[in-house]
Amino acid sequence: MNHLPPMPPEEKRYADVLHWGSLAGFVMLVAAFLLYVTGTLDAQAPLDQLPRLWKLPTADYLAATHGAGGWHWITSLDKGDSLSLLGIALLSACPIVSIAAVIPLYLREKNYVYAVLCLMTAAVLLYAASGMTLFGHP
Amino acid sequence: MWSLGMFVVCFFMGIAAVPAGVGGGVLFVPIVSGFFPFHLDFVRGAGLLVAMASTLSAGPSLLRNGMASLRLVMPLALSAALSSMAGAMVGLALPAQSVQILLGLAILTIAMLMMLSNKSEFPHVPKPDAWSRYLGIHGVFHDVVSGRNIPWRVHRTPAGIALFLGIGFLGGLFGVGAGWANVPGLNLMMGVPLKLAAASSSLILSVASASATWYYLNSGAILPVIAVPSVIGMMMGARIGAHLLTVLNPTVVRKVVIAALLFSGLRSLLKGLGY
Structure with a gap:
């Protein structure tokens, strides 16, 4: 029986950030969803209208609910469905934060190749998150 | 009511997915798009979230147990994140009917590949390639079952990045x-x-899925009433599936999953063709 090999510091930091970030995201997601489905908070798209709306393509759905693409949902966090999207956004941000957190460690080790790889991956995810990929649609 | 239905269906998918060795997303999208009334855009958005959430929760323990390597993950995750975002852009731009047909064909192909694919516990790598030597993609991983530390290295890195x-x-x-x-x-x-x-696949998937999930989220293609119960059901089911690993026969479960994929792939194909 061998002992567990020592964990590289960047893997420890990545694991720690991912653990706490995803935990916060899940708690937020479940709490917001409960507020939404129990009717404690109003909704952008009322629950009783959803069976008609969820058959529509996204562009038609947004038009029917007076929604918009990108980060528009963040302006209506008093609505249960928008607050639930905040939980989803937190979860989706976890890989970005975890990758960004290990860049200083790679730089300290003078491992510039991995520092650049992490920087590029974080940049791709930030670009996807920014909404600039929509090119004006939907 | 539909949320409860999604929770129950995803709970059982989660139980089956772990012993069958597949992620939840590959079961989720064809089954839900084939048998539930939701538009395919929302099903794909929820499918990505299901795939991402499962891998996010597993990632930290996989790294801490020495089962995954960040050196192996990073170059491949960059490649997959870039193309995953491109795939999401193309997917939401194509007509849903075309995507439904392609999905049916893809799922049927996946089921065939699962039937035919081999696995190698410890593949022989005679000589690491120049890329993997430059990137330092090698290490020692700890096999919890045998308690042994196993050195590993890789080859064909450029082909892997392309794949x-x-x-x-x-x-x-x-x-x-x-x-x-x-x-x-x-x-x-x-x-x-x-x-x-x-284990490393799981971490790559969390990064790649996040990139596409952001695109779906920004496009308005994620409906919490579909996505959230699916995520919770799948994660609870996956926990039970992991415990049942010692009780269930993985070969039998794998055959059941392949049958479910063949059935749902055929259903997707027929739905896309208008039947």
Whole structure:
């Protein structure tokens, strides 16, 4: 029986950030969803209208609910469905934060190749998150 | 009511997915798009979230147990994240009917590949390639079952990076996780030991799925009433599935999952063709 090999510091930091970030995201997601489905908070798209709306393509759905693409949902966090999207956004941000957190460690080790790889991956995810990929649609 | 239905269905998918060795997304998208009344855009958005959430929760313990390697993950995750975003853009731009047909064909192909694919616990890597030597993709992973530390290295790194470009694209296009392709790609093509491949695949998937999930989220293609109960059901089911690993016969479960994929793939294809 061998002992567990020592964990590289960047893997420890990545694991720690991912653990706490995803935990916060899940708690937020479940709490917001409960507020939404129990009717404690109003909704952008009322629950009783959803069976008609969820058959529509996204562009038609947004038009029917007076929604918009990108980060528009963040302006209506008093609505249960928008607050639930905040939980989803937190979860989706976890890989970005975890990758960004290990860049200083790679730089300290003078491992510039991995520092650049992490920087590029974080940049791709930030670009996807920014909404600039929509090119004006939907 | 539909949320409860999604929770129950995803709970059972989660139980079956772990012993069958597939992620939840590959079961979720064809089954839900084939048998539930939701538009395919919302099903794919929820499928990506399901795939991402499962891998996010597993990632930290896989790293802490020495089962996954960040050095192996990063170059492939960059490749998959780029193409996954492109796949999401193409997927939401194409007519839903075309995507439904392509999805049916893809799922039927995946089921065939699962039937035919081999695995190698510890593949032989005679000589690491120049890229993997430059990137330092090697290490020692701890096999919890045997208690042994197993040295590993990889070959065919450029081909692996190219493969992950393709896998990421399909994942973003169809909203499915890509564990079914990641693990054979890492194991059979690059020579990564099977357990390290499965665990590292999970971390790659979390990054690739996040990139496509952001695109779906920004496009308004994620409906919490579909996505959230699916995520919770799948994660609870997966926990039970992991415990049942010692009780259930993985070969039997794998056959059931392949049958479910064949059935739902055929259903997707027929639905796309208007039947």
